[in-house]
Amino acid sequence: MNHEKTKSGNWNKNAKWLRVPGPVLKHDSDSVQPAPFFRKTFSLDKKPSVAEILICGLGYYELYINGRKVGDHVLDPVVTHYDKRVSYVTYEIIDYLLQGTNVIGVILGNGWYNCHTHDVWHFEEAIWRDFPKFLLQMSINGKNFLNSDTDWKVTTGPIVFDGLRNGETYDAKLELNGWQDADYDVSSWMNAIIAPSPGGTIEKQTMPPCKVMDTIPSTNDWGIANRRVYDIGQNITGWARITVEGETGAELKIRYGERLDSEGKVDQEHIGKFIYSGKCQTDHYILNGKGLEQWEPRFTYHGFQYVQIEINGNAAIKKVEGRVVHTSFDKIGSFECSNKIINKLQQCTLWSYLGNFTGIPTDCPHREKNGWTGDAHLAAETGLFNYDASSSYAQWIDSVVDAQRPSGQLPVIVPTSNWGYNRNGGPAWDSALLLIPWYVYLYTGDDSLIRKHYDAIKRYVDYCSTMADGFIVDFSLGDWAHVEKKRIVATSLTSTAYYYTNVVLLAKFAKMTDHKKDRKDYTELAAEIKKALNQRFYKGEGIYAKGEQTAMACALYHELVDDTEKASVVNALASAVKDNDCKPDFGILGAKYVPRVLADNGYPDLAYKIITQPEFPGWVNWLNQDATTLWESWSGESSLNHIMFGDISAWFYQYLGGIKPDPDHPGFAHFFIRPHRAEGLDWVKAEHRCPNGKIISSWRYENKAFMLDVEIPQGCSATVILPRGQTHDIDAGKHLFVDN
Numbered sequence: 001m002n003h004e005k006t007k008s009g010n011w012n013k014n015a016k017w018l019r020v021p022g023p024v025l026k027h028d029s030d031s032v033q034p035a036p037f038f039r040k041t042f043s044l045d046k047k048p049s050v051a052e053i054l055i056c057g058l059g060y061y062e063l064y065i066n067g068r069k070v071g072d073h074v075l076d077p078v079v080t081h082y083d084k085r086v087s088y089v090t091y092e093i094i095d096y097l098l099q100g101t102n103v104i105g106v107i108l109g110n111g112w113y114n115c116h117t118h119d120v121w122h123f124e125e126a127i128w129r130d131f132p133k134f135l136l137q138m139s140i141n142g143k144n145f146l147n148s149d150t151d152w153k154v155t156t157g158p159i160v161f162d163g164l165r166n167g168e169t170y171d172a173k174l175e176l177n178g179w180q181d182a183d184y185d186v187s188s189w190m191n192a193i194i195a196p197s198p199g200g201t202i203e204k205q206t207m208p209p210c211k212v213m214d215t216i217p218s219t220n221d222w223g224i225a226n227r228r229v230y231d232i233g234q235n236i237t238g239w240a241r242i243t244v245e246g247e248t249g250a251e252l253k254i255r256y257g258e259r260l261d262s263e264g265k266v267d268q269e270h271i272g273k274f275i276y277s278g279k280c281q282t283d284h285y286i287l288n289g290k291g292l293e294q295w296e297p298r299f300t301y302h303g304f305q306y307v308q309i310e311i312n313g314n315a316a317i318k319k320v321e322g323r324v325v326h327t328s329f330d331k332i333g334s335f336e337c338s339n340k341i342i343n344k345l346q347q348c349t350l351w352s353y354l355g356n357f358t359g360i361p362t363d364c365p366h367r368e369k370n371g372w373t374g375d376a377h378l379a380a381e382t383g384l385f386n387y388d389a390s391s392s393y394a395q396w397i398d399s400v401v402d403a404q405r406p407s408g409q410l411p412v413i414v415p416t417s418n419w420g421y422n423r424n425g426g427p428a429w430d431s432a433l434l435l436i437p438w439y440v441y442l443y444t445g446d447d448s449l450i451r452k453h454y455d456a457i458k459r460y461v462d463y464c465s466t467m468a469d470g471f472i473v474d475f476s477l478g479d480w481a482h483v484e485k486k487r488i489v490a491t492s493l494t495s496t497a498y499y500y501t502n503v504v505l506l507a508k509f510a511k512m513t514d515h516k517k518d519r520k521d522y523t524e525l526a527a528e529i530k531k532a533l534n535q536r537f538y539k540g541e542g543i544y545a546k547g548e549q550t551a552m553a554c555a556l557y558h559e560l561v562d563d564t565e566k567a568s569v570v571n572a573l574a575s576a577v578k579d580n581d582c583k584p585d586f587g588i589l590g591a592k593y594v595p596r597v598l599a600d601n602g603y604p605d606l607a608y609k610i611i612t613q614p615e616f617p618g619w620v621n622w623l624n625q626d627a628t629t630l631w632e633s634w635s636g637e638s639s640l641n642h643i644m645f646g647d648i649s650a651w652f653y654q655y656l657g658g659i660k661p662d663p664d665h666p667g668f669a670h671f672f673i674r675p676h677r678a679e680g681l682d683w684v685k686a687e688h689r690c691p692n693g694k695i696i697s698s699w700r701y702e703n704k705a706f707m708l709d710v711e712i713p714q715g716c717s718a719t720v721i722l723p724r725g726q727t728h729d730i731d732a733g734k735h736l737f738v739d740n
């Protein structure tokens, strides 16, 4: 291989990385150029029977053949640590080809590759950063036929600016009309030049691409003629598609946001504060004035419910639509029940989950778009119940490992420019490296992530041990986004608990991969950590730390409580919850622990109350303020589209539907169905498509009798535990249980 090692080894050496001629990149925000348009013609005697293109276009590409966009991917390829690995995408192109002269075109955007915006996380200084470039090869009937080489012509056109974090500016007056016609005059175009490769291994993109998954018309609008705000009615991730008519040169300034100010205008204050150069979430469109024009951006995305359009010049907006963009997962789960509020929460969670998966799991789609590791693992079970997300997690975990330092240390966001190693993070966030491979294994039975990343995982755990003092680790973030910062549980408790779980998991992984010594060493280490944690934090009579909800729930969730003490710790937790009027007194860690351990230990009704109670703080309190997504904080003062409180949907499946994976028989080869009743809940229907087929757990009351219908796929078995404790071991098929 001449330039890169590839996984499939099918790149040929005549394919070159190409860019537009020009100066080399400086790491400042001036290093932005209009988006390049590349083109090449070729001729075919007849339509071939097999034709394929491989393309890697950085930051983002659009591929065209004979004027038609190839495929329906957007924001492709997904972001990676480009200096470590880049993704290429394969397309079958027979349907696009013609006998005679054909034209192939490529447009490139900056994306994460040339993230020029100055921001808090210094992506403008990312080691991989360069001007957009692409690599392409086409094969016909199995033979290499055409490559990206210096015969390609290039120019710039209407996309005069694009910044992932800023927005896109499109000057329709500069459109290259007919640029994909065979006889288009390219005499003013330049020849593309060879560019250095991004440096990473070229690997086939194995996860589903981002796509426009839905189009939502605006439901309402207000304002004055040349400054109107359009309401999409749902907080979404994506962009707006605008239909407009007006005079040449009239300009639309399109600002996106999820809040309004007191005058009903889009308020970007809370989402723009980390962007130091350029505008936040703002597109511009300049009309060509040739009649009805429809436009949407290509190389940026936004998080928003409202679109504010300011018109400079003479133009009339005809239509504003929200284009919903995210990774195009297959949906493999559904949850519904008789309580409309729970159903609404489920929907909000799915909106936030999807809106925070644009190739990578993110924290929010507007302010940061960052792959915060803690947010990712907290939402992973929700993801895996509802969507076929495992290949996407696999690719992101590759990036986590790519970002790992030789010491084992991890950054808190992935990808990262280099930011977030010696700050933030800590075990409660970094555990994504272990927990996500573990969840993928639990839900799909696929242990390849564990095997592939065993060394990286071990390096990370050993790194944590270097941070421990007497087996206690006390670094970085804890029960983040707590109701009241001063009541947050000691980070040394939550961090050490995650450290413990990581060591336990590593010992398990060692067993699975036959690392005998590691298994023994880490099992012993786990025992030491457990001892130290209990010595330090267990105060007796069921109380951990200062008796906070998160403290007891953390110890129970991470299985740190001695058997003899378990009942009193459960009681102490239940009392802490009751004493607080069944309201959350926790942040994002407690939001995962508390409902789970309450339901697991005989208090499903308390868990249900804490989830459904309408007052501040709480999930339903958000709904009562018209939330359509989950928020970043209980108070709602910051982002309105975060997924880190989103384990709630997994809770619905696992505790109301009762479907729980069995760690000893991953991939639902054997699993549990243990539905919990709750006051006022009349029926529940949970479905999940596991690797062997569809699981159904559906219950209702008939004449006061609890009736449970279950469906177990072929090749699977389950243990059903009815609300009154009766247990049944069952095999594949449909079964009905009655619990009087």
Ligand code: BGC
Pocket: 363, 364, 368, 372, 374, 375, 424, 477, 480, 642, 644
């Ligand atoms: C992000 C979070 C993240 C947190 C941790 C925030 O800015 O949006 O989701 O986990 O920081 O510090």
